[in-house]
Amino acid sequence: MRLVLIAAIVVACLGAGGLAFARLHAAGPEDLVVVTESPPPARTPEPSILIDVAGAVAHPGVYRLAAGSRVIDALLAAGGMTGEADLMALNKAAPLRDGARIFVPRPGEPVPAGTLGSEAERKVDVNHASAAELEGLPGIGPATAARIVRSRDARPFVRIDELQTRGLVTPRVFADIREQLTTR
Numbered sequence: 001m002r003l004v005l006i007a008a009i010v011v012a013c014l015g016a017g018g019l020a021f022a023r024l025h026a027a028g029p030e031d032l033v034v035v036t037e038s039p040p041p042a043r044t045p046e047p048s049i050l051i052d053v054a055g056a057v058a059h060p061g062v063y064r065l066a067a068g069s070r071v072i073d074a075l076l077a078a079g080g081m082t083g084e085a086d087l088m089a090l091n092k093a094a095p096l097r098d099g100a101r102i103f104v105p106r107p108g109e110p111v112p113a114g115t116l117g118s119e120a121e122r123k124v125d126v127n128h129a130s131a132a133e134l135e136g137l138p139g140i141g142p143a144t145a146a147r148i149v150r151s152r153d154a155r156p157f158v159r160i161d162e163l164q165t166r167g168l169v170t171p172r173v174f175a176d177i178r179e180q181l182t183t184r
Contacts, residue, residue, distance in 0.1 A: 049064070052102070057078040057085070065077060069095075069096050071094045085104050123181060124181055124182070126157050126183055127152055127156045127183055138177060140177070148163065
């Protein structure tokens with residue numbers, strides 16, 4: 001009797017194993033799961049801006065900074081201000097825009113038009129600025145500055161948006177410089 005019981009258990013185990021084996025090999029493609037390893041997502045570069053730093057700094061030049069940087073970040077990138085810099089002439093917390101120019105003056109030295117961080121952040125009067133002053137604005141080169149001077153000599157500007165309506169600057173350039181302009 002014992003032998004019959006052992007034989008029954010062996011047959012049951014073999015039957016269960018055979019059934020499991022048959023099901024495993026009978027699986028169709030829809031039952032298979034394929035696992036593949038994908039590469040990590042590519043890092044997107046952080047947006048950056050280019051800033052021109054000049055005047056009383058250790059290393060004047062053009063620097064690439066992270067978007068959202070402040071004047072102090074540009075000064076640090078340029079090696080800091082020299083001992084002859086006018087420390088009170090700049091707003092070091094002012095935010096930067098791509099293409100901006102920061103000029104660090106020496107005491108008594110005037111800050112050129114179109115530079116960021118100056119205490120008053122002087123605005124350029126398009127009716128009285130020289131071509132050289134206009135060229136200090138981002139996106140304004142010698143040819144555009146000359147066209148602005150010719151246009152205002154023919155008819156002075158009443159509003160700064162006339163630079164765009166007269167076709168003297170592109171909408172993008174106007175958006176970049178509008179806060180730096182005035183018509184007095």
